[in-house]
Structures are given as C-alpha cells and as structure tokens.
Amino acid sequence: MAKSVIPIGPYHPLQEEPEFFTLTVDGETVVDIDVNIGYNHRGIEKLSELKTFDQSTFVIERICGICSTSHPFAYTRAVEDIIPVEVPERAKYIRTTIAEGERVHSHLLWLGLAGHFLGYNTVYMWVWKLREEILDVMEILSGNRNNYAIFKPGGVRRDFNPDDIPLALRKIDSIVPTLNKLKKAIIDDPVLHARLKGIGILTREDALDYCALGPTSRASGVAKDVRKDAPYGAYDQVDWDMIVTQNGDVFEKVVVRVLEVFESIKIMKQCLMNLPPGEIDLNIKNIPPGEGIGAHEAPRGETFHYVRSDGTNRPARHKVRAPTFMNLPTCKSTVIGETISDATIILASVDPCYCCTERMAVRTSEGKRIYGGQDLIRLSQEKTQRIRRKMGIK
Amino acid sequence: MKLPKVRELSEAVKALLSKPYTSKFPKKPHQPYHNFRGQPIYNQEKCVGCLACEEVCPVEAIAHEDQVDPANPMRIMIHYTDTCIFCGSCEAACIADNEGIKLSTEWDLAFFDRKASQETIEKELQLCEICGQPIACKDHLKWIAEKIGELTYSSPTLYLTRLKSLGIVDENLISASRDYGRSDRVKILCARCRRESTLSTSTK
Numbered sequence: 305m306a307k308s309v310i311p312i313g314p315y316h317p318l319q320e321e322p323e324f325f326t327l328t329v330d331g332e333t334v335v336d337i338d339v340n341i342g343y344n345h346r347g348i349e350k351l352s353e354l355k356t357f358d359q360s361t362f363v364i365e366r367i368c369g370i371c372s373t374s375h376p377f378a379y380t381r382a383v384e385d386i387i388p389v390e391v392p393e394r395a396k397y398i399r400t401t402i403a404e405g406e407r408v409h410s411h412l413l414w415l416g417l418a419g420h421f422l423g424y425n426t427v428y429m430w431v432w433k434l435r436e437e438i439l440d441v442m443e444i445l446s447g448n449r450n451n452y453a454i455f456k457p458g459g460v461r462r463d464f465n466p467d468d469i470p471l472a473l474r475k476i477d478s479i480v481p482t483l484n485k486l487k488k489a490i491i492d493d494p495v496l497h498a499r500l501k502g503i504g505i506l507t508r509e510d511a512l513d514y515c516a517l518g519p520t521s522r523a524s525g526v527a528k529d530v531r532k533d534a535p536y537g538a539y540d541q542v543d544w545d546m547i548v549t550q551n552g553d554v555f556e557k558v559v560v561r562v563l564e565v566f567e568s569i570k571i572m573k574q575c576l577m578n579l580p581p582g583e584i585d586l587n588i589k590n591i592p593p594g595e596g597i598g599a600h601e602a603p604r605g606e607t608f609h610y611v612r613s614d615g616t617n618r619p620a621r622h623k624v625r626a627p628t629f630m631n632l633p634t635c636k637s638t639v640i641g642e643t644i645s646d647a648t649i650i651l652a653s654v655d656p657c658y659c660c661t662e663r664m665a666v667r668t669s670e671g672k673r674i675y676g677g678q679d680l681i682r683l684s685q686e687k688t689q690r691i692r693r694k695m696g697i698k
Numbered sequence: 699m700k701l702p703k704v705r706e707l708s709e710a711v712k713a714l715l716s717k718p719y720t721s722k723f724p725k726k727p728h729q730p731y732h733n734f735r736g737q738p739i740y741n742q743e744k745c746v747g748c749l750a751c752e753e754v755c756p757v758e759a760i761a762h763e764d765q766v767d768p769a770n771p772m773r774i775m776i777h778y779t780d781t782c783i784f785c786g787s788c789e790a791a792c793i794a795d796n797e798g799i800k801l802s803t804e805w806d807l808a809f810f811d812r813k814a815s816q817e818t819i820e821k822e823l824q825l826c827e828i829c830g831q832p833i834a835c836k837d838h839l840k841w842i843a844e845k846i847g848e849l850t851y852s853s854p855t856l857y858l859t860r861l862k863s864l865g866i867v868d869e870n871l872i873s874a875s876r877d878y879g880r881s882d883r884v885k886i887l888c889a890r891c892r893r894e895s896t897l898s899t900s901t902k
Contacts, residue, residue, distance in 0.1 A: 358787075362757070447735035461787075
C-alpha cells in the first residue's frame with residue numbers, strides 16, 4: 305500500500321514557534337514524523353533590543369498569551385543576574401503567586417482542550433468554567449486576566465492590596481471541590497484509561513535523550529523542575545511537592561498536569577497568606593555591562609532567557625528559548641507506530657499551541673483530499689466513541 | 699430497567715433552580731474589579747505636561763503636539779487607546795503624584811471611528827521670550843518651582859513664572875524687544891537663549 309504524507313502546518317498564528325509536522329502514514333499507522341520550525345519570524349528578540357530594559361518586559365510578555373508570566377519572569381531574572389541583585393521578599397512572593405496562577409490556568413486550558421480532542425466536551429466546558437475563576441483571581445490581584453504587567457527588573461510593578469487577598473483566597477478555595485470531583489472523574493474513568501493508557505509512551509531514556517522539559521519529562525519519571533533544582537522566588541519557602549510519574553504515556557501526562565494544578569493552588573494560597581511586608585521594588589537605575597541568564601519553570605517546562613548588556617539602557621542581545629522547542633522533537637519517539645487518531649492527542653500532550661492543526665491537509669498519490677483540524681478532532685472523537693461502545697458505556 | 703442515577707437527578711434539579719452562569723451582557727454590563735487596568739485617563743487639573751508618560755510608554759501610545767502660536771501656545775497631550783496595552787507605566791512614571799494620568803476601570807472601548815480612540819487634553823505652553831520656541835508647560839515650570847523652593851530664585855525662568863502665577867508680576871507683561879544682551883537674562887528663556895545671553899558681551 306502506498307504511503308501517504310500528511311503535512312500539518314506550517315503557519316501557526318498564536319504560538320512563538322510555528323511548527324510543521326510531516327506525518328508519513330501507512331494506512332492508519334504513522335511510520336515517520338518530521339518536525340520543522342521557524343516559519344514565522346516575529347522579530348521579538350530584535351524588538352526587545354530596541355526597547356529599554358523596563359519596556360522590554362512588555363514585549364516579552366507578549367511572546368505567548370498563556371505564558372505571559374513565564375517569559376517576563378525568566379527575563380527579569382536574567383537582567384537581575386547581570387547586576388546581580390536579590391529582589392525584595394515581598395516581590396518574590398508576588399511573583400510566585402502570579403506564576404502559579406498562570407500555571408493553574410494554563411494546565412486547565414490544556415485539560416479542557418485535551419477533553420475536546422477526545423470527545424469529552426463536558427470536561428472542556430467544566431474546566432474552562434473553572435479557569436474563569438482563576439482568571440478572576442488574577443484580575444483581582446494584578447488588574448488583568450492575562451498579560452499581568454507585574455514584572456519589572458528589580459521587583460514588581462504593582463503591589464497586592466491587602467483588602468483583595470481574602471476575596472482572592474475565597475475564589476481559589478471555591479474551585480477546589482469541583483477540581484477534586486473532576487480529578488476523580490478523569491483519573492478513574494475507564495474510557496479514558498482505555499483511550500490514553502499505553503499510547504504515546506515517552507520512555508525515561510528518550511525523555512533524557514531529547515532533553516524533554518516540564519510535565520512531559522516528569523510524566524516519564526525524570527524528576528526535573530527548576531523550582532526544586534535551583535529554587536528562586538518563594539519556591540524554597542513554601543511547602544509543595546514535585547509530581548513525578550513513571551510510565552510516560554499520555555494518561556500520565558494528564559495525571560501530572562491535574563495533580564500539578566493542586567500543588568500550584570497550594571503554593572498560591574501559602575504565598576497569599578504569608579505575604580511578607582516591605583518594599584516591592586529595588587528601583588534599579590543602571591544595568592552594568594555584562595551577561596545574565598534566567599530560567600523559570602513555565603507550565604510547559606523550563607523557559608530560558610539570556611540577556612547581554614553593554615552598559616546602555618537597552619539589552620545588547622536577548623535570546624529566548626521556550627520549552628516547546630525542547631518538547632516538540634519528542635514526537636519522534638512518541639507518535640511513530642501510533643494511529644492518526646491518536647497522533648492528535650499525542651502531539652497535544654506536550655502542550656503546544658494546537659492551532660496548527662487548523663491548517664492540515666492530506667496529500668495522497670491518487671489525488672488530493674483535505675483534512676482540516678476539524679477532521680483530526682473528529683477522527684479522535686470517533687475513536688473514543690468506538691471504545692465506549694466496545695465497553696458498553698453510553 | 700435502568701434506574702435513574704440519584705446524583706445526576708439532583709444535579710439536574712439543581713441546574714433547573716440555579717440562575718445561569720452567564721450574565722445578560724448588554725442589559726447588565728460587566729463590572730470589573732476595582733483595580734482592573736482599563737483606559738488611562740488624563741487629569742486636566744493635575745497633569746503638568748512633562749511628557750514623562752510619553753517617555754516610558756512601551757508602545758508609544760502617548761504623543762504630544764506643540765502649537766507654537768504666540769497668541770495661544772498650547773501643548774496637546776494625545777493618548778491613543780487603540781495602541782495602548784494598559785500596562786500602567788504612565789501612571790507609575792507620572793511626576794504629579796501619579797495622578798496626572800490614571801488607569802480607570804473603563805473596559806468597553808470599542809469604536810467605529812478611529813479618531814474616537816484618541817483622548818486629548820490641552821496644557822498651556824510657555825514660550826521662550828526671545829526665540830519663541832517652547833520651553834515647557836506653564837504648570838510644569840510651576841511644579842518645578844514649588845518642588846525646589848527657594849532655589850527657584852536662581853533661575854529667572856522659574857521665578858518669573860512663579861511670580862506671574864502668584865499675580866506679583868503682571869501676567870501680560872511683555873519684555874522689551876530682543877537684543878541678545880545681558881539684560882535679556884531676566885526673561886523667561888529656553889536653554890539655548892539663556893546660554894547665548896550669558897555668553898553675550900553686549901552691555902545693552
């Protein structure tokens with residue numbers, strides 16, 4: 305039987321790394337996959353070099369709509385590394401709270417989308433409703449649902465108002481019972497077990513070889529987390545656990561993310577309750593010449609920034625390495641040998657922005673047939689339905 | 699026969715009795731939280747027209763236009779809502795106790811005409827008495843004079859502005875015609891003309 309090639313991509317309007325997957329399929333089975341990136345040059349690094357250190361934070365914040373804390377966090381740490389300075393305690397706690405809030409909403413967003421891909425639209429609706437509550441918390445604390453504009457080299461821009469904290473804590477508490485119910489529903493669901501267990505396995509060795517990061521590596525038994533390995537912010541002052549599971553299949557990745565949401569909520573609550581008094585900003589005036597690096601454990605893995613200063617008020621060089629760059633190539637080890645209907649959720653399981661599937665087409669030797677993102681989702685949802693029917697669940 | 703599940707039944711009854719999660723938007727506009735970062739709004743009274751907000755704005759959403767008309771010199775401060783990212787840098791950098799421009803909770807900023815997205819205020823401009831170029835807004839010079847106290851009297855530009863605003867010196871007083879001499883020093887001057895009058899050897 306003739307092999308077909310399924311191109312997915314290449315233009316990706318939302319994420320910082322437009323990706324182009326070429327799936328070579330033999331019937332239903334994927335026999336080869338290739339990833340190409342670099343189709344969309346946004347010139348963010350150059351733009352950052354044209355702004356002052358203070359203004360760059362806002363450009364960096366807009367690299368990704370969901371990681372609008374992770375990039376500024378890593379960037380400000382890189383700039384502080386040049387001088388070097390320690391930010392005030394209160395600023396550390398504020399930064400940690402915002403970073404964890406982002407992790408909660410990012411994981412919930414991914415969970416909702418994963419539910420949608422699998423045909424669990426109830427999960428999708430419920431999870432996104434819960435996410436609204438977290439976004440409200442962020443609005444109460446920082447003034448906006450996304451793009452918090454709170455990071456600044458040397459501290460934070462806005463202080464938390466003590467009067468708002470009880471309301472924020474109440475809102476965070478209000479989602480925990482529903483999240484618990486959801487956790488049970490997802491982790492104990494027999495259909496999800498049948499659908500997700502054992503597919504897209506990323507072994508521990510492969511995770512290490514591909515340098516996978518974040519939940520992708522932690523699901524494969526690699527205990528790797530910047531927050532634990534090289535603590536920064538308030539992460540060494542609050543009590544939390546790193547979630548590590550062993551199997552590395554898609555189900556474990558779901559489990560890691562769901563459990564991490566609870567850990568993040570734990571960190572957020574501890575930070576808000578033990579907010580130390582004091583200054584929030586060092587008011588840095590000059591950045592001396594030098595180099596600095598900053599890392600932050602973003603929801604998808606370690607974000608890494610390098611900044612070089614030549615003594616002026618603008619960065620001389622700014623380099624960004626986002627976690628998806630490391631996580632994407634793992635599809636070489638996870639997707640090959642699986643079916644197209646599973647490829648959707650396996651590729652989604654590293655948590656890239658999935659708009660790329662909207663631009664997918666199937667090319668065959670006999671003629672052209674167009675597969676859109678909708679078709680991929682339909683294929684994936686149909687497989688879940690088949691498993692349900694087989695198990696006698698309506 | 700399959701019995702209805704009690705949990706699902708109670709869920710259905712609850713859903714019937716509870717009100718909808720979504721709000722009736724056009725009827726009941728969304729109320730943001732009090733520290734929501736919305737449209738920045740100029741305060742005509744407090745703003746001194748110093749352009750600090752324009753300097754720090756990361757997206758260049760703030761601009762100014764100087765109308766150098768001797769009869770009515772004006773500085774127009776323009777804020778472009780369509781470019782603004784509502785980061786609050788302008789408020790943080792405002793020299794007038796952070797009250798010259800302030801973020802409001804206004805969020806419904808849709809417009810049909812792009813011109814409607816511009817917010818402007820006018821500040822009275824002080825022109826150099828010799829060359830007629832703008833020096834700063836009158837309010838800005840007054841603000842500096844108040845900040846530095848008695849040191850104001852080391853600079854004729856500052857103390858003349860202050861005395862005029864206090865009504866001690868006639869506001870409509872127009873100094874004698876330009877001569878680039880030493881006598882020019884007691885005038886409201888821009889930096890260039892002050893230097894030239896200082897270096898001048900003329901004793902007119």
